[in-house]
Amino acid sequence: MAASSTVTAQAPARGLRAFLSKNTNIVTFVVLALALGALTGGRAFGLDSIQNLLIAESVRAFAALGVGMIIITRGIDLSIGYVVCLVASVSASFAQTPDYAAALYAGKDFVILVPIAAGLMTGALCGLVNGLLVAYGKLPAFIATLGTLSIARGLQLIYTKAAVVGSLKQPFKNISQGSLGPVPYLAIYVAFAAFVVWVLLRHTRRGTNFYAIGGNPVAARVSGINVERELVMVYLYAGVLYGIAGVLQAGRLGLANALTANGMELDAIAAVTVGGVSQTGGVGTMGGMIVGVLTLGIINYGMTYLGVDSYYQLLMKGVIIIVAVFMDMNKNARR
Amino acid sequence: MKRMSILALALVVLAAGSLIGCQSKSSKPVIGALIRNLDEQFVADYAANVKVLAEKAGVELKLLDSRSDQATQLDQLNTLLSQGVKYFVIVPNQTEATEQMAQAIAKKKGGAAFSNIQPSVAALKVGKNFFLASSPESVAGQIQAQIIDDYFQKNPKKLGANKTINALMLLGQLGHPAQKYRTDAVLQGLKDKGYTVNVVAQDTANWKPDEAQQKMDAWIAAFKGKFNIVITNNDGMALGAVESLLTAKYVDDPKDLTKDTDGDGTVLKVPVLGVDATQVALKSMSENKLYATVLQDSVGQSSTAFELALAMAQGKYKAGFEAWGLKPETTPGDEAPANDAAVIGQCYLVPFKAVTKDNYKEFVK
Known part of the structure; x- marks a missing residue:
């Protein structure tokens, strides 16, 4: 909010209009934030409220960064929710207190690195499978990831025998629940991941390739890009991000079970879409993804704060996503 | 166009907020x-x-x-x-x-x-x-076990050899606490009462009548005569199972679906149990279809x-x-x-x- 107001103050009128029409996602976010502020007389923006918002949206942000990159390459990933669920369960199973009788590995005390590594590897593996199916199996991403969704769900239930993986060690939980002064660790991790994604998309050959493939896969291939390899990589990167999301979610809740992160794919896809990542491929930025996450976050948070019935919350979220895509289509049609 | 959309968006949010969120500052x-x-x-x-x-x-x-x-x-x-x-x-x-x-x-x-x-x-x-x-959820399962015990005490002929219960089980959403604890408790309760429980088939129907009905249709075809009870985690699924049994005419008297000829309390060949005691379930019980349920x-x-x-x-x-x-x-x-x-x-x-x-x-x- 602060950043955008400095820009608007300095820019001349025409620049302002150009900025606004180019950045509808930021405008939407600011309008919503102001609306909420006005409705609550500013009370909704106390320090603990902002902390709550950051904590609530952090895990989703990793998923959004992952699927955002995939959508830039004209793909899609429906498996996110259950992959994060599987990751959280695997990770949590190595972080249970050794004296907990119902632990999956009762009596075993793993060092804290084990649950983290296990989670990241599980996420990466799921991403790799998705990537191979899409790139070399030539399956439509929609179908391939629908398949892995079900496989991940099945594996989660088999692995946990449908039980809750709870009683996690405090040091593991602290990874997610701690904070540096007033800043939650979760927000710091997101900032770091967002920076890496920004560098990847903006300043590496691979990032450029992602945009090229999404913009026009045929042209990308003709210009010498190894499209298959790049697609595998984008799903793999996304898998690693889901891995981080899963580990952090387990730590944050202090548990994982079959319901953890269910439906996260819709939140993540909705967020990046609202943030201006186009379903037609080749369009989108890291900043947009994060703004999208925050926009949906402030809608969720605001409606909870105002005590709006949760059924209306779902309805509103749907309306906002449709409006966002509508605006996006208009913008891209004009170009 | 774009600005209109944003405006519309903001207005909807404002309207919703002020309609539903008006907080009175009272003590x-x-x-x-x-x-x-x-x-x-x-x-x-x-x-x-x-x-x-x-x-x-x-x-x-x-x-x-x-x-x-x-x-x-x-x-x-x-x-x-x-x-x-x-x-x-x-x-x-x-x-x-x-x-x-x-x-x-x-x-x-x-x-x-x-x-x-x-x-x-x-x-x-x-x-x-x-x-x-x-x-606690497991108590619902224990009560189901008690009801089943009573049923087989009264109708010992329905029991398999060596006190064997051949059960079809319709489960709620897998991993849901009510699914897990109710299921574990009814099986444990029956074991504690000296029965041998043989689960002929079990699957989730996600609490839903229609999914339960589908599963049951397939099971009746596959396991006709091989089961003597249907245990479910909730009334919704129990009623789905009841519908399926009625449709397949898996009843005491295929000519008259309302006759309980063997006097076991249900017109169906086997008793069906639910949990919740919803109003529809009670209606079904009044028609001698659903056998019993548990009120939480x-x-x-x-x-x-x-x-x-x-x-x-x-x-x-x-x-x-x-x-x-x-x-x-x-x-x-x-x-x-x-x-x-x-x-x-x-x-x-x-x-x-x-x-x-x-x-x-x-x-x-």
Whole structure:
């Protein structure tokens, strides 16, 4: 909010209009934030409220960064929710207190690195499978990831025998629940991941390739890009991000079970879409993804704060996503 | 066009907010209700009763639905805490998450009563202001086992050789606490009563009648004559199974679907059991279709929890407080958290009730 107001103050009128029409996602976010502020007389923006918002949206942000990159390459990933669920369960199973009788590995005390590594590897593996199916199996991403969704769900239930993986060690939980002064660790991790994604998309050959493939896969291939390899990589990167999301979610809740992160794919896809990542491929930025996450976050948070019935919350979220895509289509049609 | 859309968006939000969110700044006591998922019949009944009680008591109620997502519930709790709400009734998503919620509430010197899903012992140990106001899920399974035992005592011919029960089992959403605890408890209960339980087939039908009916159609074709009972985790699925059995004419008298010729209390060849005692289920029982169900007392649980939260909000709570006519337990039982002497005074156990031919009329509204 602060950043955008400095820009608007300095820019001349025409620049302002150009900025606004180019950045509808930021405008939407600011309008919503102001609306909420006005409705609550500013009370909704106390320090603990902002902390709550950051904590609530952090895990989703990793998923959004992952699927955002995939959508830039004209793909899609429906498996996110259950992959994060599987990751959280695997990770949590190595972080249970050794004296907990119902632990999956009762009596075993793993060092804290084990649950983290296990989670990241599980996420990466799921991403790799998705990537191979899409790139070399030539399956439509929609179908391939629908398949892995079900496989991940099945594996989660088999692995946990449908039980809750709870009683996690405090040091593991602290990874997610701690904070540096007033800043939650979760927000710091997101900032770091967002920076890496920004560098990847903006300043590496691979990032450029992602945009090229999404913009026009045929042209990308003709210009010498190894499209298959790049697609595998984008799903793999996304898998690693889901891995981080899963580990952090387990730590944050202090548990994982079959319901953890269910439906996260819709939140993540909705967020990046609202943030201006186009379903037609080749369009989108890291900043947009994060703004999208925050926009949906402030809608969720605001409606909870105002005590709006949760059924209306779902309805509103749907309306906002449709409006966002509508605006996006208009913008891209004009170009 | 674009700016119009944004405007429209902002207006919708504003309108919704001011319509539904108008908060009166009164000195009324405020109670937060964190509700797992209003799509479940029991939870919806629970929430409805909390609303009625809040209205009657002149309490400002902030009721939020987490749609089965523990992360959402945690966010909602934090939001309410930051608004200054201190006392809560909670239908949690998972036992394992209750300690963390209790700690967050205790930081603001508040309190909470947990229903439906039991809080952990550790959650109750967070402070004396945290309560169990519930009927543990496994009790529903135990009561099902009791009803099944009664059935086979009365109809020993229906039992397989060596006291074998050949069961078809329709389960709720896999991993859901009610699915797990109800299922485990009914099987364990039957074993404890000396039966050999052979699960002929089991699968999830996600609490839904239509999915249950589909599964059952396939099973009747595959296992005709090989099962002697259908056990389900809720009434919705039980009724789906009943429909399927009726359609397949798997009944006492295929010529007259209303005749209970063998006098076992159901027109179906095998008894079907549910949990919840919904009104449709009771109707089905009155027609001798569904055999029996178990009432989880939504009014009892919500009233107990609400009275505890209200007493705390009004500063009237003392150890041994009587909520909804229930006194806290005094001697530790078998099930957590009411098995720990340190927190037993914080445990209010609302009884489950077997709903059978003998008493179902009491529950018809």
